[in-house]
Structure formats: C-alpha cells, structure tokens
Amino acid sequence: MKRKIGSVFLTMAVTAAMTLTGCANGSNSEGANGSKTVTLKVWGEQGNQSTNEKGFKKINEVFMKEHPEIKIDYQYSGKQETIDTAVKSNSLPDVFYVQGNKTPKMKLYVESGALLPLNDYGLDTSRYPKEAIEYGTVDGKLYTSPPSFMDSQLMYYNKDIFKKYGLEVPKTFDEFVKVADTLKAKGITPIAMPGKDTWSRLWIAFSLLSALDDAALERINNGQGDFSDPEIVKGFQTIRDFADKGYFSQDVGSVDTAGAQLAFTNGKAAMISDGTWNNTVYESSLSNVGRFYIPGTDGKKIAPQSLSNSMTYAASANTKHPKEAAEYIKFLASQEAQQIFATETGAVPIINDIKPKDEGVKELAAYDALGTNLYTVLTNVSTDQVKLTDIFLEDVMPKLLTGKITGQQATEVLNNALVKAK
Structure with missing residues (x-):
C-alpha cells in the first residue's frame, strides 16, 4: 500500500515539474497536421491590464492566425517586483514587458545576462525616431521592441x-x-x-x-x-x-x-x-x-516626453524558443500591431503611420x-x-x-x- 501511494506521489511530482518547466520557458505540442506548435509564455503589465487588454487580445489573435505554429499564453503577471524576482531566480517567461531606459532596471537585467539581444533577428527600426531606439538599447544592442506610443x-x-x-x-x-x-x-x-x-x-x-x-x-x-x-x-x-x-x-x-x-x-x-x-x-x-x-x-x-512601455517587450536569454520569441517581438514592433493597439485603446502614437483612434486622441x-x-x-x-x-x-x-x-x-x-x- 505504501509503495502504491509513493508511486502515485512520484508520478504526480514528475508531472507537476514537467508542467512548471513548460510554463516557465515555453513548450512544444503537436498540431492537428503533425506540425510542432510552440507555446510562448508572455507576461503583460499587470497594472495596466484594464487599459491594454482589448489591444493585446486582438494583437494576439492576429499574430496566432498569421503564425499558426506559435501559440501565445498571455498572462497579466508582470509587476516590477515579480520580474525582479524572476530575473534573480532565473524563472523569467519567454517574453515580458520592460520599461527601457525610463529606469535603470533594463540595464541591470542586461548586465545580469537575463535578456536576449535582438539585433540578429531582423527587427525593422527604420520607422522609429532616435529616442525610441535608444529607449530599448544597452551598449549598442537592442533588447526590446521600441516604443511607438507616448505618455505625457x-x-x-x-x-x-x-x-x-x-x-x-x-x-x-x-x-x-x-x-x-x-x-x-x-x-x-x-x-x-x-x-x-x-x-x-x-x-x-x-x-x-x-x-x-x-x-x-x-x-x-x-x-x-x-x-x-x-x-x-x-x-x-x-x-x-x-x-x-x-x-x-x-x-x-x-x-x-x-x-x-x-x-x-x-x-x-x-x-x-x-x-x-x-x-x-x-x-x-x-x-x-x-x-x-x-x-x-x-x-x-x-x-x-515620456515614451510608453505599453508595447515594449523583451525576451528571456534562457527561452527555449528564441526565434519564436523574437518573431512575436517583431510583430509588436510592426505598424500592423501598433495600429490595432491604437484603435482598440486610444493610445497616443509617436509615429506618423499610426492613425489616432479619434478626434480626442x-x-x-x-x-x-x-x-x-x-x-x-x-x-x-x-x-x-x-x-x-x-x-x-x-x-x-x-x-x-x-x-x-x-x-x-x-x-x-x-x-x-x-x-x-x-
């Protein structure tokens, strides 16, 4: 009887560990046609969930439709304290929001080796003003999708x-x-x-x-x-x-x-x-x-000037799916995603090709x-x-x-x- 109970507990523990590992660093599953589907765990900004939720719901729907091999597990778990703890404990999700050069935090994350450099993944920064690119750059390397909106x-x-x-x-x-x-x-x-x-x-x-x-x-x-x-x-x-x-x-x-x-x-x-x-x-x-x-x-x-971190996201250096994580960040950096966000939330754009939602904006x-x-x-x-x-x-x-x-x-x-x- 004790052996059976111990065996059950061991099976449960292994299953739980595998589940946690998958949640922390993305996971693979097999699609209906036999292709592999990657699931990215993404932390959105908890404090601005009510403001950003409609925008990211639509963005994620469009992204997954355009990238059927990638599934987005989007959670409003991103608080500064939570991210700080995850950096120290090496338990970051695949992708998460960062505040760029608004605070010293991103630079500290880079220095600790926690962030994935994005320069080699083909992000197009030609639409952005210099200040926006500097926002996400540390020591000449880009670590986040540049900001496309502002707070003022x-x-x-x-x-x-x-x-x-x-x-x-x-x-x-x-x-x-x-x-x-x-x-x-x-x-x-x-x-x-x-x-x-x-x-x-x-x-x-x-x-x-x-x-x-x-x-x-x-x-x-x-x-x-x-x-x-x-x-x-x-x-x-x-x-x-x-x-x-x-x-x-x-x-x-x-x-x-x-x-x-x-x-x-x-x-x-x-x-x-x-x-x-x-x-x-x-x-x-x-x-x-x-x-x-x-x-x-x-x-x-x-x-x-206060550039908004509403769409500035970085990838964990330890993600098991750097290519897919970078692909999601590339989409956030695109005019298509930013126009969706502007339309759904009324955010104030800093780039001319993003049309404001209405006369008030x-x-x-x-x-x-x-x-x-x-x-x-x-x-x-x-x-x-x-x-x-x-x-x-x-x-x-x-x-x-x-x-x-x-x-x-x-x-x-x-x-x-x-x-x-x-």
Whole structure:
C-alpha cells in the first residue's frame, strides 16, 4: 500500500515539474497536421491590464492566425517586483514587458545576462525616431521592441465653460495666464489641483517646465548646467505665483486626485493638468472635454516626453524558443500591431503611420515637439545615495504649492542635492 501511494506521489511530482518547466520557458505540442506548435509564455503589465487588454487580445489573435505554429499564453503577471524576482531566480517567461531606459532596471537585467539581444533577428527600426531606439538599447544592442506610443501631461478643459466666458484655447503662455485670470475673476477655479497626492500634483510642473524651460532642462540633462538657470527659476516661480493668485483648488494641500478630477468633471473647475493615459476618464464623465498643451512664450507647444512601455517587450536569454520569441517581438514592433493597439485603446502614437483612434486622441497628439521631461532630468542626476526625484516629489513641489518656498529657493534645494550627488 505504501509503495502504491509513493508511486502515485512520484508520478504526480514528475508531472507537476514537467508542467512548471513548460510554463516557465515555453513548450512544444503537436498540431492537428503533425506540425510542432510552440507555446510562448508572455507576461503583460499587470497594472495596466484594464487599459491594454482589448489591444493585446486582438494583437494576439492576429499574430496566432498569421503564425499558426506559435501559440501565445498571455498572462497579466508582470509587476516590477515579480520580474525582479524572476530575473534573480532565473524563472523569467519567454517574453515580458520592460520599461527601457525610463529606469535603470533594463540595464541591470542586461548586465545580469537575463535578456536576449535582438539585433540578429531582423527587427525593422527604420520607422522609429532616435529616442525610441535608444529607449530599448544597452551598449549598442537592442533588447526590446521600441516604443511607438507616448505618455505625457497636458491641460484638459471644459469647452462649455470656455464658451460661456468667451475664452479660446491659448496660443501663447501669456494668453494662458489671461485665461486663468478671467476664470478667477468669474468665480471659477481655473485649475483643479490634487495637491495632496505625491504624483498627481507633479503633472502641472512637468507641463509648465516643458513650456517655459525646455532648453534649460535639456542642458542639465546633458551635464551642461544646473538648476540655477534663470529659466528654471522662472518655471518654479510660476508654480508659486499660480498658487498665490488662487489659480489652483482652494486648500490645495488637502485635495486628492479623485477630488480634483470630480471638481473638474462637475464643472467646479475649468481645467485640470493630467496625463494622456487618463483621457478616457474625462471622456466618459464630461461630454465636452477639450485638450491642449501649454504653449510657451513663443507659442510652441512642447509635450513632456515620456515614451510608453505599453508595447515594449523583451525576451528571456534562457527561452527555449528564441526565434519564436523574437518573431512575436517583431510583430509588436510592426505598424500592423501598433495600429490595432491604437484603435482598440486610444493610445497616443509617436509615429506618423499610426492613425489616432479619434478626434480626442488627435488633440493629445497635437504638439509641436517632444520636450525633456523634468522627472527624466531628476532621475538622470540622482544617485543611490541622493535621489533628487524624491526631494522634488516630497519636499520641493508641496512647498511651492503651499507658498512655503519661492522658485529661487526651490532651485537652491535641488542644486544643493545635485552637488552632493556628484
């Protein structure tokens, strides 16, 4: 009796081990016509499942129809912590999403030998801007499908309120200020501001700094300046001035994201600074929502650059099916797959051959140039010991919004940290 039980347990254990091995690194099976079918395990981004699911469902259907020898086992299991653990334990799936040069993570994965170089698999990168290719490149080798969409920050506005008070979308920064002045004089909060939330309160800063100080940000990013640049001082002081003039929500420090969004969609505030990723939130709540990037003093509309990782996927160096994994990544890098994603999700394209889903998305793409994102600059000059990102998030920005420091003082705080980081 004991031998039989032991034998059963041994069989179950072997079966389970074989199943786990197949799940971790893809598997082979025989198709109806006797051909071999490869199954690729793919991890999608768990945090954005609700946004991306329709797009990837269609993409995977089309890919498997065009590649009947490859089956996609697509799972929303990709969290940063999960991927980090899988890299360390050598248990990555065949393909998974990565964030490129947004963070140091991909470079660390490459250095640990976890990623498959894609240069020899024929990915066509001719459609992409230089920044997109750099996003997925480490030491001259491409490790991920380049980004084809962007995330950015801009102003959403209530068209009905603008029409009621004879206001138009501003063409220069001075006109933007005049719009805010008019709304304030009419008793309407110009800009709903979530001053309580660490991240959401940053969007106005990113928008304003790109509009007023993009060249200065680029100089810092290239190691050619610091935060004492007069343009940077002016940008931070503008945030303080807006707070002092009452352009933001009353008691701004106690307003969270949900409260700010509700004030905007209920018509209590005329504008809100938010990300392109929240476009559907406002479309579903406000029938007459409009969008614009804050223009600079010269009228140029600069979108703070943040390339989207929605379709940037890498392959494990240990996949048993590198050719098939690369074939899937090649498809994600194609215009065909990207157009499907744009149509299904309303993502904002950075490549001209991808058509936006609708007029609203066209407004999200109505910028003159992509600019340097303040957060990217802060990330690039930070170290493990001195994180300027955290200093800005948790100290500088809340103090600007609540009138506790000036623009000059804000730059002094960041410059002191910059000196320590060098």
